[in-house]
Amino acid sequence: MEEFNSVVQSLQQPKAYPHLVNDLKTITTAVSVVFLTGPYAYKINKPMNLGFLDFSTLDKRKDQCEKEVRYNSLASPELYLGAIAITREQDGSIVINGKGKVIEHGIKMKQVDSNATMNHLLQKEKVTSHHIKTLAQKIIQFHRKAPSDAEISSYGNVETVQFNWDENFSQTEKYVPEIISREDYQFMQDKINHFIHKNQSLFTQRVLKGSIKHCHGDFHSGNVFIVPEGSYIFDGIVFNMRFPCSDVIAEIAFMAMDLEFHNREDLSHEFIAEYQRLSGDNDIPLLLDFYKCYRAYIRAKINCFTSDDKNISTEERQNTIEKAQAYFALAKRYAERL
Structure with a gap:
C-alpha cells in the first residue's frame, strides 16, 4: 500500500504525464483513484480484495485494466484510449509509460466534463x-x-x-x-x-x-x-x-x-x-x-x-x-x- 500511495502522490504532479496538464484534479472512489489532467483522465485501482472484487496484486490490477478497456471499448471506443503502465525511473521518479520498472497499471480515457453525465x-x-x-x-x-x-x-x-x-x-x-x-x-x-x-x-x-x-x-x-x-x-x-x-x-x-x-x-x-x-x-x-x-x-x-x-x-x-x-x-x- 505504501508504494500505491507513492503512485497517487506522484500522479498529482504534472511532471508525471507525457503531455501538457491543465488544472490537475484527483477523484477518489471506494475502489479507485481518478486523475483529471485536462485532455485525459487516468484511473488506477486500489490494491484491495472485497471478495466480489479482487485487485490485490499487480497482475490482477493489470488484468482488470486490460479487461476494462477491452469491454468498454465495445460501447465507447472514442472514450477508452488504452491501458497504461506506471513506471519508476532510474532517478526514482514515477511517470506514465516510462522506461523504468512497472509498479502500477491504469487506464487512459478521453476526459469529459463531469457535468455532462x-x-x-x-x-x-x-x-x-x-x-x-x-x-x-x-x-x-x-x-x-x-x-x-x-x-x-x-x-x-x-x-x-x-x-x-x-x-x-x-x-x-x-x-x-x-x-x-x-x-x-x-x-x-x-x-x-x-x-x-x-x-x-x-x-x-x-x-x-x-x-x-x-x-x-x-x-x-x-x-x-x-x-x-x-x-x-x-x-x-x-x-x-x-x-x-x-x-x-x-x-x-x-x-x-x-x-x-x-x-x-x-x-x-x-x-x-x-x-x-x-x-x-x-x-x-x-x-x-x-x-x-x-x-x-x-x-x-x-x-x-x-x-x-x-x-x-x-x-x-x-x-x-x-x-x-x-x-x-x-x-x-x-x-x-x-
Whole structure:
C-alpha cells in the first residue's frame, strides 16, 4: 500500500504525464483513484480484495485494466484510449509509460466534463427525445457485439434468476420494518416467485435465443455522458462476471427504471420503444417489468447497505433511507404489474 500511495502522490504532479496538464484534479472512489489532467483522465485501482472484487496484486490490477478497456471499448471506443503502465525511473521518479520498472497499471480515457453525465442533465431537463433514441441505438450496437458463450449464458438460466432474487430478499429482510414494511416485502417476494415459476420456459427460451450477453452491468444515467458529438457509455463492470452477464432485457430495464425514478416515464417509454424497434425482440413486454422490479430492488438494497455505514452523518443516513424507500416503492409498482 505504501508504494500505491507513492503512485497517487506522484500522479498529482504534472511532471508525471507525457503531455501538457491543465488544472490537475484527483477523484477518489471506494475502489479507485481518478486523475483529471485536462485532455485525459487516468484511473488506477486500489490494491484491495472485497471478495466480489479482487485487485490485490499487480497482475490482477493489470488484468482488470486490460479487461476494462477491452469491454468498454465495445460501447465507447472514442472514450477508452488504452491501458497504461506506471513506471519508476532510474532517478526514482514515477511517470506514465516510462522506461523504468512497472509498479502500477491504469487506464487512459478521453476526459469529459463531469457535468455532462446524463443524470445531471436530467435534473436540468436537458435530455431530449433525440438523446434517448441515440442512446438506444448505441446500446443495441453494443449488445450486438457483446460476448456470449456457454458460461455467460448460464447466468440467464432460471436457477440463477431465482438465486439472485432469493439473495435480494435474504439480504433485505433485516430492514423490515424500518425501511420496508413486512406487507410490501412479502408481497414482492410472492409476486416474484410466482412469476419465475410460471415463466420457466420463457427464461429457458431466452438462453436458447442467445439473449444472455456480457452486458454493461451498470447501465444507468450516471454512467452516460451526453456531449455535442454524441453519447458515451462508460464504467461497465468487468471485475465479476455475475454482475454484467444477464439478459439484454435486464440491461435496458435498468435504464428504463432509472428514467422513471427521475420522473421521466416519457423518455423511458421512448427508449424502450426505440430499442424494441431496432431489435425486433418481442419478449421485451413480457419481461420488462420483471427486470425493472429487479433493478429497482437492487438500488433499494444498496441504499439500505449504505444506511448502515457508521461514518455517514444522521442527515445522510436519513436521505439514504428515504432513497431506499423510494426505490422499494418503485419496485412494488412494477411487481403489481406481474
